[in-house]
Amino acid sequence: MxxxxxxxxxxxxxxxxxxxxxxxxxxxxxxxxxxxxxxxxxxxxxxxxxxxxxxxxxxxxxxxxxxxxxxxxxxxxxxxxxxxxxxxxxxxxxxxxxxxxxxxxxxxxxxxxxxxxxxxxxxxxxxxxxxxxxxxxxxxxxxxxxxxxxxxxxxxxxxxxxxxxxxxxxxxxxxxxxxxxxxSEDFREDMFGFYWTEGLRGLGWAQDAVPTLKGGSTVGIPSPPAVWVRDAAPGRRLVKPSVEDAEEMQGFDRGWTDVDHLSPRRNGPRWKLIGNAxxxxxxxxxxxxxxxxxxxxxxxxxxxxxxxxxxxxxxxxxxxxxxxESLSEFPMHADYSHLGDIIDTQNADALSLRGAKGFWSRLQRGNLGQYPGFRAAVQEHINDLEYALAG
Known part of the structure; x- marks a missing residue:
């Protein structure tokens, strides 16, 4: 080929x-x-x-x-x-x-x-x-x-x-x-993926999954989704998958793009590579x-x-x-890897205070994010980070 x-x-x-x-x-x-x-x-x-x-x-x-x-x-x-x-x-x-x-x-x-x-x-x-x-x-x-x-x-x-x-x-x-x-019966209700960089026209909401991984912005800024962990400890309610998590969620071995000079942060080349794959x-x-x-x-x-x-x-x-006449978007049901099987929610990067506040502000101007408990979780995450910063 x-x-x-x-x-x-x-x-x-x-x-x-x-x-x-x-x-x-x-x-x-x-x-x-x-x-x-x-x-x-x-x-x-x-x-x-x-x-x-x-x-x-x-x-x-x-x-x-x-x-x-x-x-x-x-x-x-x-x-x-x-x-x-x-x-x-x-x-x-x-x-x-x-x-x-x-x-x-x-x-x-x-x-x-x-x-x-x-x-x-x-x-x-x-x-x-x-x-x-x-x-x-x-x-x-x-x-x-x-x-x-x-x-x-x-x-x-x-x-x-x-x-x-x-x-x-x-x-x-x-x-x-x-x-x-x-x-849909395979998807748990303990974790939900969404795009925190949005909030007016769409969230890319996904149950027990992340929305479509994207290549990032036109200037190479990484654009990972966030994950709402419903029963997480304070400050861990909203976390972001790592670039290695994203590789696995595209079916690659973890570290597939970890070659030469490619950094997961510098201009986001690894995120863009994975999002475009x-x-x-x-x-x-x-x-x-x-x-x-x-x-x-x-x-x-x-x-x-x-x-x-x-x-x-x-x-x-x-x-x-x-x-x-009839055909779904699921040709087969391979064994499902739940979000909790891939993302280490205890050690994943939490959504920052600045990012959470910006997302919260956008949520207030629209009717998105109405899944029961989600908006309250965003506000609680902000409160937790502010409390930790003050203390």
């Missing part, structure tokens, strides 16, 4: 965990030096191309291309500039390289894309229509599905589109062969099904694109599109 927009190798690591020596990474393409440092440390000897725009061709023998192309212009947290944005527009180079592979007479590689769900709605569906038109022009059959990373057992509510396109297998047998349905267990699930395709567990109905959002799952070929 060839990993384009590779980040820290979440897709490739998951595929390797699923397929073992059946898969070999021939090359990475990644422009950001901190990410390159991680790739060099964790995938010894694999060459790294620094610029997809200057990449001439895929390595000989490539039969799988992975492309987690930048979501900066597709994410609701980004500039929503669409597929023509400066960063997301780089995906045209994926199609250029695939077209080159086809012209050279080899088998067209299978394509695996990961991106944010907002790509389905952006520009009234035009971004997704563009991607599908380019995929079909190459002769692919395709399928995609929105999945929630919690299905892999990690306590992070992270929704992502996984799209698979192939000329020699039916992608529906990979992405639609599993469905376990809702797993693909959850390892998601690609591991895809890899397991690539190794053992199944039959779709759902019926399909025809669907025609209009001037609006695309559905959360669909498949197609040669201009014909079908939508699953």
């Amino acid at each position: 060839a990993g384009l927009f590779a980040g820290i190798g979440g897709v490739e690591l998951g595929l390797e965990r699923a397929l073992g020596n059946q898969v070999e990474t021939l090359t990475f393409c990644e422009w950001w030096e901190p990410a390159q440092s991680v790739l060099r440390a964790r995938f010894h000897g694999v060459p790294i191309e620094p610029d997809v725009r200057e990449m001439k061709r895929l390595p000989e023998g490539t039969n799988l291309v992975t492309a987690g192309f930048p979501c900066t212009d597709l994410s609701q947290a980004g500039r929503t500039a669409g597929i023509g944005g400066v960063n997301s527009g780089l995906v045209v180079n994926v199609f250029r390289l695939l077209e080159d592979a086809r012209h050279r007479g080899g088998a067209l590689p299978t394509l695996l894309i990961e991106n944010v769900p907002n790509m389905l709605a952006l520009d009234r569906g035009k971004a997704m229509s563009y991607l599908i038109s380019e995929i079909e022009a190459l002769g692919y059959a395709w399928a995609y599905r929105v999945v929630d990373s919690r299905f892999t057992g990690v306590p992070q509510r992270r929704r992502r589109v996984i799209l698979l396109a192939s000329v020699d297998l039916d992608p529906r047998r990979i992405l639609f062969a599993d469905d376990a349905g809702d797993r 693909v959850t390892v267990g998601v690609s591991r699930w895809v890899g397991s099904r690539l190794n053992d395709p199944g039959e779709p567990v759902t019926d399909f109905r025809p669907w025609t694109p209009g001037s609006g959002s695309w559905p959360t799952a669909a498949a197609g070929q040669k201009g014909m599109i079908a939508v699953p």
Whole structure:
């Protein structure tokens, strides 16, 4: 396989965990030096191309291309500039390289894309229509599905589109062969994750999980979520996961990004690397099904694109599109790691007095954070820190 927009190798690591020596990474393409440092440390000897725009061709023998192309212009947290944005527009180079592979007479590689769900709605569906038109022009059959990373057992509510396109297998047998349905009964009520940097329009509230880990601000300031620990001691009610906790909540080994000069605090490179990564267990699930395709567990109905959002799952070929009749965002229910299994709540950094006060101020100006006991816990946390500071 060839990993384009590779980040820290979440897709490739998951595929390797699923397929073992059946898969070999021939090359990475990644422009950001901190990410390159991680790739060099964790995938010894694999060459790294620094610029997809200057990449001439895929390595000989490539039969799988992975492309987690930048979501900066597709994410609701980004500039929503669409597929023509400066960063997301780089995906045209994926199609250029695939077209080159086809012209050279080899088998067209299978394509695996990961991106944010907002790509389905952006520009009234035009971004997704563009991607599908380019995929079909190459002769692919395709399928995609929105999945929630919690299905892999990690306590992070992270929704992502996984799209698979192939000329020699039916992608529906990979992405639609599993469905376990809702797993809310697995989530405890002792800890809740939220974003304390927000408070007017959204908290990213999650039970027994953190909301989607983010790359941080545009100037590299880390943006970890906070966790409300309901029965914690004074001063420990609101804590923040460490960068190693975040690595584990993305399915990596703890310390995966602890290479070379990368600090968890200096300009936040490790937080950004983790927040931009693909959850390892998601690609591991895809890899397991690539190794053992199944039959779709759902019926399909025809669907025609209009001037609006695309559905959360669909498949197609040669201009014909079908939508699953029923499919959840949880293909399976891997053993769940609760927040308390990952975060050491006794030693984790507490949310600072300044941070808690700023968050509390924003809460007062809106109607968010109304879960029973939460607002009182925020006020108590502030009181506890003020008391400790005074004493």
